[in-house]
Amino acid sequence: MTHTSDQSSKLDQPTTQARALAEQLLAAQVNFVKARLSNAELGDQAASLIHFCLEQGKDIRLDEVVSASSIREVVQVYAFDLNLGAGIIELIGAMAQRLYSEANHLAPTLQTLISSHQLEQWIDKILELDQVRHHLVQAVLQSPAAHAVIGQIISSLLNKQLPKWREQVAGQLGEGWLAKTPLLPRLMKLLLQQEEKLLIIAEQHLSQFIQNQGTQLLSLDAAELKDIAWQVWLNIKDIPLNELSSGIEALDIEEFFVLLYETWRELRQTEYLQRLIFTGIDVFFEVYGDYPLSELLEEIGISRQHLINDANRFLPRAIAALNQHHVLDQLIRLQLSDFYFSATTLKLIQQGLIHSAPAQPEKPL
Numbered sequence: 001m002t003h004t005s006d007q008s009s010k011l012d013q014p015t016t017q018a019r020a021l022a023e024q025l026l027a028a029q030v031n032f033v034k035a036r037l038s039n040a041e042l043g044d045q046a047a048s049l050i051h052f053c054l055e056q057g058k059d060i061r062l063d064e065v066v067s068a069s070s071i072r073e074v075v076q077v078y079a080f081d082l083n084l085g086a087g088i089i090e091l092i093g094a095m096a097q098r099l100y101s102e103a104n105h106l107a108p109t110l111q112t113l114i115s116s117h118q119l120e121q122w123i124d125k126i127l128e129l130d131q132v133r134h135h136l137v138q139a140v141l142q143s144p145a146a147h148a149v150i151g152q153i154i155s156s157l158l159n160k161q162l163p164k165w166r167e168q169v170a171g172q173l174g175e176g177w178l179a180k181t182p183l184l185p186r187l188m189k190l191l192l193q194q195e196e197k198l199l200i201i202a203e204q205h206l207s208q209f210i211q212n213q214g215t216q217l218l219s220l221d222a223a224e225l226k227d228i229a230w231q232v233w234l235n236i237k238d239i240p241l242n243e244l245s246s247g248i249e250a251l252d253i254e255e256f257f258v259l260l261y262e263t264w265r266e267l268r269q270t271e272y273l274q275r276l277i278f279t280g281i282d283v284f285f286e287v288y289g290d291y292p293l294s295e296l297l298e299e300i301g302i303s304r305q306h307l308i309n310d311a312n313r314f315l316p317r318a319i320a321a322l323n324q325h326h327v328l329d330q331l332i333r334l335q336l337s338d339f340y341f342s343a344t345t346l347k348l349i350q351q352g353l354i355h356s357a358p359a360q361p362e363k364p365l
Contacts, residue, residue: 061292067285
C-alpha cells in the first residue's frame with residue numbers, strides 16, 4: 001500500500017528529471033524546425049504548405065473565417081479614427097523632395113503617359129454624359145451665387161483699372177490741359193459724378209456677356225466640344241511634364257500632400273462617406289461571402305504561383321535576418337515552450353520515465 005502511494009505521489013509532482021527531459025526535447029525540436037527553415041529546401045516546404053492550405057481552402061468559406069462586421073471595425077479604426085504620426089509627416093516631406101527631383105529628371109511628354117487613342121476614349125465617355133452637361137448649364141444660368149461671383153470679379157478688375165483713366169488723360173493732353181479746354185472740366189466733372197453708375201452698368205453688361213459665353217460653350221454639341229478638346233490635346237501632348245509643372249516646387253508638393261491628408265481627415269468623419277465605404281464592404285460580402293477561400297483568391301486574380309513566388313521572395317531573407325540576430329530560436333521556443341512545460345506534458349513524461357525505469361528488486365523480508 002505504501003509503494004502505491006509513493007508511485008502516485010511521483011505521478012502528481014513532476015520531478016527534476018522530467019523537466020530536464022522536457023528541456024532536451026524542446027531544444028531538439030527547436031533545432032529541427034530551425035534547420036528546416038534555414039536549409040535550401042525552404043522554397044519547396046513553403047510551396048507544399050501553400051498547396052495544402054489551398055486544397056483545404058476549397059472547403060472553407062469566406063464568411064466562416066471573417067465577417068462583414070469585423071471588417072467594418074478594422075476600417076473604422078484604421079481609416080476613420082487613426083491619425084498619422086509625426087514620423088509619417090516627415091516621411092511625406094522626404095518623399096516630396098525625392099519625387100520632385102525624379103519627376104523633373106528626363107520627364108516624359110504627356111503622350112508618353114497617355115496615348116491619343118486612350119484620350120479619345122475618355123473624351124467620348126465624358127461627352128456621353130449629356131444630362132450632366134445640361135444640368136451644369138442650368139446650374140450656371142440659374143445660380144445667383146455664380147452671378148454674384150462673376151460680378152465681384154469684374155467689379156474688382158474695373159476698380160483697379162478705371163481710376164487710372166484720369167492720369168492717362170492728363171498725360172496725353174499735357175500740362176495746363178484744364179486752361180486749354182474750358183469745356184473739358186465740366187465734362188470731366190460730369191464723368192466723375194456718373195462714374196459709379198457707369199461702373200455698375202459696365203459690370204452688368206460684362207457679367208452678362210461672360211455668362212452668355214460660358215453657357216454657350218457648355219451648350220455646344222458633342223462634336224464641337226470634342227473638337228475643342230482635341231485641339232487642346234494637340235497643342236500640349238508634346239510638352240514635357242516638367243514644363244507643364246514649371247513653378248511648382250518640392251515644398252508645394254509636400255504642402256499638397258498635407259492639405260490632402262487634412263481634407264481626408266475631415267471628410268472621413270462625415271456620415272455620407274462612411275456610409276458609402278461600409279456599403280461597399282456589405283456588397284463585397286454579399287457577393288463573395290459564400291465563396292471558398294481558394295476560389296476567392298482565383299476570383300480576384302491571385303494564383304497559386306503568385307503565392308509561391310512571394311514566399312520565395314521574402315521568406316529566405318527574413319529567416320536569415322532573424323537567425324543572424326538570434327531571434328529565430330527565441331520565436332520557435334516561444335511557440336513550443338508552453339507545451340513542453342505544461343503540467344499535462346510533464347506528467348506524461350514522468351509517467352514514461354516511471355514505466356521505462358527498470359523494476360527494483362524487492363528487499364527480502
